[in-house]
Amino acid sequence: MKKTFTLFLLSFFTLCLSQKVELKSVTDSSQVFKGEITGIPITLQLNYTGIVDCNQYQHFVEGWYYYDKYQKKIPLTGVYDEGDLFLYHFGNKQKLQTAALKEKITSPRSVEKTDSIAQKLRPVESFIFKRPVSGHDISGTFILGNKSQQAKLYTKNGMIYRYNNYLFLPNNKKINTFDIINRAGGNTLVSTASDGSGNRVLLYFEQVSNFNYCGMCGASDGEKGYRVLYFTKDWNYKNYEQFLTESCRENIYDVTSTQSKDAKTLKFSIKKTSTSPGYTFTVDIKNASIIKSK
Missing domain, CATH: 2.40.128 (Lipocalin)
Structure with missing residues (x-):
């Protein structure tokens, strides 16, 4: 009985470890x-x-x-x-x-x-x-x-210098944001969540606006914000959404933000720009989701 219980615990902990999501940055x-x-x-x-x-x-x-x-x-x-x-x-x-x-x-x-x-x-x-x-x-x-x-x-990408952000997912799966989002890296893992629609991964990012520092926005502090990556129930990648809190390219500055007392939700108010109307979005850290509203 003791041996059976020990095997059960090992299997349980192995399952828990296999469900963990990690992000590793490699340049x-x-x-x-x-x-x-x-x-x-x-x-x-x-x-x-x-x-x-x-x-x-x-x-x-x-x-x-x-x-x-x-x-x-x-x-x-x-x-x-x-x-x-x-x-x-x-x-x-x-x-x-x-x-x-x-x-x-x-x-x-x-x-x-x-x-x-x-x-x-x-x-x-x-x-x-x-x-x-x-x-x-x-x-x-x-x-x-x-x-x-x-x-x-025999490659579809000849880049030598690469900012890789590897997401290690359950079921022994791995994706690189270099391939699915952009080449600038700068992502950090915030949280993950699952429900009937599938799995989500919430990332915060800070990255340069332009790798050409002599070009438009080349001298800026960069693009900042959040991304939600969507996956199926068995962790096949579907798509992602991006929400900026600062951007030279999109002319987004002077954003106001508030957070709940438990710091589990963050609300950002984006002012109207010359190219887009103002809006707000709320980051739900616990549920790894973002809701955008006017």
Whole structure:
């Protein structure tokens, strides 16, 4: 009887643990890609090595690639530009020409001329991958001397620097807000709740308004607010709603807020802007829900 009761407790605690929702933030500055050159398998690794000027989506990368059959690493240097990848191998002058390339690429305007700048440094090998078409692997060109060949990376996202927010869900499920919401991260877990309609996860977020700090809202403190993520009863993701408490992009400032005595509900009043009428919304922390009203 004692053994049976012990097994019951273990099963109970295992079930409780399996139902826990957790959020883990992981910033990646290195990516490994599998791909091919005219059908020959390759592996490519790239590391973020610094922003070019003021746009996080334009940065320098360094790394290597090898043919899977031989696994001899061939060094690469280049630029990630809004989804485009320009990568170069300069033979025994790799370090020297890498420094020269960085010296010449100092602004968004020079980023646009990356390949013409690199070609003057006489690369031995080059990869040029264009930003992926939605839902497709990344296609590009491999150039060796005067010969061009088709190349491909088996991924639909070529970003090197990534703000990942992993939500670990019951039933051994995991999602990344990078994939389903946006690439800016900045989420923190507030609460979870379940009812007959399914499961909900309430997040608070603070993130930059624009990764291009030279662009619109690039110097702002960022976007702030709450998100409710909706799931089915067995934790399949459905959609999310977002409610801003501060936003440069939406011109939302000077928001007034109040909270209940038990701090379980928060009410925010958003003033009228030039593009939208005023409204209020109430955050119910216990029920992981938000109700919007005029």
